[in-house]
Amino acid sequence: MNRHVIIVAGGKGLRMGGDIPKQFLPVGGKPVLMRTIEAFYAFDSSIHIILVLPVSQRAYWKDLCETHHFALRHDIADGGETRFHSVKNGLAYVRGEGLVGVHDGVRPFVSREVIAGCYEAAQTKQAVIPVIDVVETVRHLTKLGSETVPRNDYKLVQTPQVFEVQLLKEAYQQEYTDAFTDDASVVEAMGREVCLVQGNRENIKLTTPFDLKIAEVLI
Numbered sequence: 001m002n003r004h005v006i007i008v009a010g011g012k013g014l015r016m017g018g019d020i021p022k023q024f025l026p027v028g029g030k031p032v033l034m035r036t037i038e039a040f041y042a043f044d045s046s047i048h049i050i051l052v053l054p055v056s057q058r059a060y061w062k063d064l065c066e067t068h069h070f071a072l073r074h075d076i077a078d079g080g081e082t083r084f085h086s087v088k089n090g091l092a093y094v095r096g097e098g099l100v101g102v103h104d105g106v107r108p109f110v111s112r113e114v115i116a117g118c119y120e121a122a123q124t125k126q127a128v129i130p131v132i133d134v135v136e137t138v139r140h141l142t143k144l145g146s147e148t149v150p151r152n153d154y155k156l157v158q159t160p161q162v163f164e165v166q167l168l169k170e171a172y173q174q175e176y177t178d179a180f181t182d183d184a185s186v187v188e189a190m191g192r193e194v195c196l197v198q199g200n201r202e203n204i205k206l207t208t209p210f211d212l213k214i215a216e217v218l219i
């Protein structure tokens with residue numbers, strides 16, 4: 001079965017701040033994005049990798065690849081206005097049948113087991129996402145104040161989110177709404193069920209400067 005992965009790195013990184021876009025920041029001396037791509041290559045060296053980047057960052061990425069002698073083959077698609085639009089641009093590079101994963105470029109610590117588990121489950125379930133338990137108490141904000149909710153009713157969602165190709169393409173034909181915070185929410189909006197598999201706790205999304213400190217410890 002053909003395997004594809006769309007690695008989205010088309011965002012602005014506003015919560016991270018700084019001059020260098022977060023996907024290019026070094027972790028253990030190597031740009032985050034290279035580590036993320038290597039994780040998928042280590043899982044399957046024949047996987048079709050599609051990297052989504054803002055057009056304005058293409059030249060910078062090319063320079064980085066030369067500097068770091070990074071030669072893993074990948075297509076490059078243009079970043080869009082939101083993550084939804086970036087994924088949609090990446091999907092245009094996916095042809096034929098098979099499985100397509102969507103992964104945040106800023107999640108370099110996804111484990112090989114989690115990648116394999118998602119692609120394997122998607123062979124029968126068509127739509128699979130990795131999740132982890134909530135380890136803190138959760139409160140719901142109400143009009144009057146706030147209330148504790150049963151945390152076992154909730155999960156934290158990670159990527160890669162893996163789908164049967166035609167299913168994801170059909171889902172991404174829908175009109176964008178801001179409720180689409182990940183790919184599962186887009187597929188669910190068509191009335192399709194999503195299967196949950198175990199994620200890995202280290203698979204953090206590098207979002208704020210604090211996450212970079214954690215990344216340097218995890219590497």
Ligand SMILES: Nc1ccn([C@@H]2O[C@H](COP(=O)(O)OP(=O)(O)OP(=O)(O)O)[C@@H](O)[C@H]2O)c(=O)n1
Pocket residue numbers: 008009010011012013014015016023052079080081082083084086087104105106205206207
């Ligand atoms: N228009 C966008 C927005 C986000 N992403 C990607 O989606 C992933 C998760 O998004 P997030 O962590 O929110 O990244 P940013 O949007 O860059 O961050 P911020 O919201 O702080 O600006 C990132 O790899 C990001 O590059 C994307 O490809 N295209």
Ligand SMILES: C[C@](O)(CO)[C@H](O)COP(=O)(O)O
Pocket residue numbers: 083104157158159181182183205
């Ligand atoms: C896709 C995602 O990483 C799953 O947790 C998350 O929804 C992305 O959210 P962001 O606000 O675009 O970072």
